[in-house]
Amino acid sequence: MNPSLAFDRLAETAAKILSADAAAVLLPNEAKDRLAVVAAWGIDSETARQHIQVPLPLPPSPPTPPGHPSVVHAPISIGEEPAGLLCVYGRLPHRFTEEDARRLQALADLSGILIEAVREASDLERIDAAKSQFIHIATHELRSPIATTQSLVRTVLKGYAGPISEQQKEIIARIARRLDFLESLVNDLLDFAASKAPELEEEEGPVALNASVGRAALLLQPRAEEKKVALTVRPYPEELAVWATEDGLDRIFTNLISNAVKYTPSGGQVTVLLGRTGDQGWVKIADTGIGIPEEALPHLFEEFYRAPNARQFAVGTGLGLSIVKSLVERYGGRIEVESAVGEGTTFTVTFPLWRPDHR
Amino acid sequence: MAKILIIEDDPDMVTALRLPLEAEGYEVYTASSGQEGLQKVKEIEPDLIILDVMMETTTAGFQVSLQLRSPDPNSEYAPYRDIPILILTAIHTTTSLRFGPDEAYLPVDDFVDKPVDPDVLLQKVRTLLEQRKSSD
Structure with a gap:
């Protein structure tokens, strides 16, 4: 009261x-x-x-x-x-x-x-709101120097600052790997803080699925190109709107597409397909990546959990999917996963569609 | 060789961008704020601009691109409207901005994700310069 x-x-x-x-x-x-x-x-x-x-x-x-x-x-x-x-x-x-x-x-x-x-x-x-805000600001301040350092390290590693010996190259590659981990940690903390601090978010309203997926894919295209992974989006021919916030919906797809690119080896594919079944809109993010072992599936959405093969393949914190799930549920949706080790993974996110006569 | 103007306030990021560009033989110029950037565009008349978003303000880069791409025929930047712009982005800090294939809001030609991979940067620079040449 x-x-x-x-x-x-x-x-x-x-x-x-x-x-x-x-x-x-x-x-x-x-x-x-x-x-x-x-x-x-x-x-x-x-x-x-x-x-x-x-x-x-x-x-x-x-x-x-x-x-x-x-x-x-x-x-x-x-x-x-x-x-x-x-x-x-x-x-x-x-x-x-x-x-x-x-x-x-x-x-x-x-x-x-x-x-x-x-x-x-x-x-x-x-106290809770202040804490979330602190994490939000701190991570923003951390991101910038990390990104700069990563850029410098890549420039040296690829020989643009002059020739380096094999041993130097190997050490700098290790530095690069540690920095990538630091980056993903900070990004996840940023998302985590945002998901716990609803007052930082814009108000909910109808958000177009095609546009949200498009924004996420556009931002991840450079990363996919860098890794030589083909990233394709197949939008739905009509507008599908979901009651959510633009920021929240974008975070969901940025996270899922970024994961798909991350766990797909070079030469693989990531396909994002949008569709509709009755009054539900869905987005499928399918990759030809390393896959998720069956015993890992029940734990996939737990905070800090990482499947054993994911841990070996790339750096990460295990926060991303738990954030995605809480956001999907906040907007009344659900998330499902199908996977086969060595063949690939498909995440399906389904939302009730917003209609102008609702709310 | 083509002239490239980097508008970026972080001197270390400038180094990370400058080294690969110079290794490829481009002539590199730099400006450390949006204001200085606009002035250098007039002085140098670059063939391509690499632009950071957050500088003296969180949207300084947007302001620069909006000025350069102003549809007003009497704009002082009208002669520079066709210079390709490559914008530097950081996925997690920009998702909350209206940021996408949205000409009305952000008139740029391509994006480079931070952290910058030098090979991706050079490839994008090459493509944009070639497109410009073929449309001349």
């Missing part, structure tokens, strides 16, 4: 329990030198804000709004700490009894416990 709505309900409940016609909830301001109204019932909230400001430490009797000469109040405490004040106002002088004060205090005690619980929950959310 939204906290301000909860405080409104608290003020209303306090007034009703005491059969009074006005009440307010007060919490400390940022400077913590006075209490200010956060919710009022039975009095106009502007009037309440103007007239009811309680200095700290608490006076014996807090101020009242115009037309309400009597007040009963109960401090709201979190643990031993005073954290606020619950006030109920009466139109007649000396309207409230000791019993009223006891009943109000019971409600205030309960509120303290609830406020504490809400604060802890929102603190956790904030």
Whole structure:
């Protein structure tokens, strides 16, 4: 529940329990030198804000709004700490009894416990969001120097900075391999952080499958060319739209196509086929790569899992497919895999199609 | 030999690009910001431009390509509109940008993925320069 709505309900409940016609909830301001109204019932909230400001430490009797000469109040405490004040106002002088004060205090005690619980929950959310954002920024900053270093190393390795000995070549190739691992680690962390930080994402809306697959394939074409893997996309003749975010859908296909290229030896093929079955749209990413052993299939989408033959063939972190799966499921889709070792792998992603009369 | 202008703010990346290009015999010029790049285009009149996206701002490279490809016939860059542009990309940092075969948004001729493989770079440069020659 939204906290301000909860405080409104608290003020209303306090007034009703005491059969009074006005009440307010007060919490400390940022400077913590006075209490200010956060919710009022039975009095106009502007009037309440103007007239009811309680200095700290608490006076014996807090101020009242115009037309309400009597007040009963109960401090709201979190643990031993005073954290606020619950006030109920009466139109007649000396309207409230000791019993009223006891009943109000019971409600205030309960509120303290609830406020504490809400604060802890929102603190956790904030910490989680801050952590994700930190990973996001840190990985962006890391990517750039890694990419530059990889480029320099490749330039030297391929002899463009002058001749190198066989031994130097072998050592530099090792450096290149380590850097490639570092790159994939940072990329996966970046995707991982983005998948855990939905506030960084754009709003969901209809996204065209053909275009999303096209963008992913275009970005991976250079890598496929470099490896001499033929990357072909066969779009569907009509527009297929999925309710998702463009960024999220692009991440799914970039990850799957990049995997297909990565685990396909030179001379192989990666074919991306789009299609439709009833109200479902699907994308098949088929490669002629190393394949996935049957015993590895049940673990494929677990975080950090890597099949034994994948580990030998290329560097990676084992995060990519778990991210893909959580994104696919976020948009109401499912992912399936068929594979034969030495022959190749086909991933099929299926989404319910978006229609303009939906949502 | 063809003149190539590299617009890139990372001096180490410039080295990684310059070495293979010079080994092939190209005349290489460099600029370290979008602004400087636009100025050098006029001075050098290069045959090809290699352009980074994120420089003084995260979209400085886009701004350069938009200026150079402006459809306005009175644009000060109109004489340079046909110079081929090869853009440097980093897949994971650009997927959230509108970035694709979308002439209206990003008028460039081809992409090179970061990290740069020198053989792929040279092949793309060769292709673009040949295309330009045959269309002259």
